Amino acid sequence: MKKLNINRRSIGEGFPIYIIAEMSANHGQSYNEAVRIIQAAKEAGADAIKLQTYTPDTMTIDCNNEYFRIGKGTIWEGRNLYDLYKEAYTPWEWQPKLKEVANDLGMDLFSTPFDNTAVEFLEKMGVPAYKIASFELVDIPLIQRVAKTGKPIIMSTGMATLAEIDEAVQTAKDAGCKELALLKCTSGYPADPAEMNLRTIPHMSEAFSLPVGLSDHTLS
Numbered sequence: 001m002k003k004l005n006i007n008r009r010s011i012g013e014g015f016p017i018y019i020i021a022e023m024s025a026n027h028g029q030s031y032n033e034a035v036r037i038i039q040a041a042k043e044a045g046a047d048a049i050k051l052q053t054y055t056p057d058t059m060t061i062d063c064n065n066e067y068f069r070i071g072k073g074t075i076w077e078g079r080n081l082y083d084l085y086k087e088a089y090t091p092w093e094w095q096p097k098l099k100e101v102a103n104d105l106g107m108d109l110f111s112t113p114f115d116n117t118a119v120e121f122l123e124k125m126g127v128p129a130y131k132i133a134s135f136e137l138v139d140i141p142l143i144q145r146v147a148k149t150g151k152p153i154i155m156s157t158g159m160a161t162l163a164e165i166d167e168a169v170q171t172a173k174d175a176g177c178k179e180l181a182l183l184k185c186t187s188g189y190p191a192d193p194a195e196m197n198l199r200t201i202p203h204m205s206e207a208f209s210l211p212v213g214l215s216d217h218t219l220s
Contacts, residue, residue, distance in 0.1 A: 003211055004152045004179035007108050007128045009047070011181065012211035020154075021046035023098075025088035034094060038102050038109075048108035050131055051095055053118040056085040074189055096125050112136075116145050123149060134158035134187050134215075137168045147175035156215045158185030162207070169208055182208060185215035193218050 003012030011018040021041035027034035038049050060068060062082040070076045076084060090098075095111070102109035110127040113119045114136060122130070130146045134156040137143075146153055153172055157165050165182065172180055184201045186192075196218065205212040 002209065004154075004181050006048070006110075006152055009108075013205075018048070018213075019046045020048045020050050023049055023051050023090065025090075027090065029087070029091075031091075031094050031097075034090070034098055035101055038098065038105065038107070042102075042105045042107055046107065048110065049098075049102050051090050051098065051109065051111040052114070052133075053090070053092065053095065053111045053122055054085065054114040055089055055092070056082050058115045058117060059085045092121060095121075099125060099127070113142070113146065115142065119145050119149065127151070129154065132156065132168070134160065134185050138164055140167070140171050143168055143171045144175040147172045147177040150176060150178070152179035152181070153177050154181045154183060154213075156183045156185040157204070158187030158215065165204070165208070169210070181211040181213060183213050183215040186217065189217055190219045191217040193220075 003010050003015065005011065006018070009018065021037075021044070023034065023037055026037055041049050056062070060081045064080055068081045070079050070081065070084070099109040108128055110129045110131065111118075111122055112131040112133045113122055114133070129152040130149065132143060132146065132153060132155040137155060137157060137160045155168060155172075160168070169180065169182075182204055184198065184204060186195050186197070188195065198214070201212050201214065204210075
């Protein structure tokens with residue numbers, strides 16, 4: 001399993017780099033801005049654009065106590081989780097249209113689901129692959145559901161121990177995943193280049209016999 005294929009594009013050691021541009025919340029709740037981001041990603045040389053598929057209600061509850069506020073150490077310190085997700089999510093009705101925009105430009109578009117309803121929605125959209133976020137690498141039922149689609153899976157590992165990565169990889173394989181890649185990730189927003197630990201990439205590739213890429217949150 002040293003390579004995977006997304007829309008007939010081979011990805012892995014010995015093949016051209018596959019660059020995925022993350023949309024995230026950078027559209028600022030403007031559909032036209034989301035389209036411009038896809039166009040800019042194409043101009044910059046990206047092969048794919050990635051969304052995140054969730055709503056505030058699929059992520060958390062509308063509660064304002066300390067357990068539902070972000071702690072110290074990030075740019076969102078003190079923010080209420082529900083309000084932040086409401087501000088950041090990509091409306092689901094946009095996503096099929098954004099896929100058409102990307103495909104018309106010759107780009108792949110896929111997404112990170114955060115629950116089963118998102119997987120069902122993305123399957124109807126016909127995405128060619130799935131991404132598992134670092135924070136969801138220990139969500140075993142979600143990995144099982146995604147693996148059962150039979151689509152290639154890319155997993156970020158920024159929050160995981162080696163044992164947790166191993167469990168996630170085995171879970172995906174046991175549930176039917178035939179094409180899997182890992183991403184070395186430093187879950188800092190932004191990440192300090194001095195903490196990127198890029199030598200982890202060949203180590204992970206050797207340990208799991210999988211293609212391993214980089215999920216990059218550095219500013220430059």
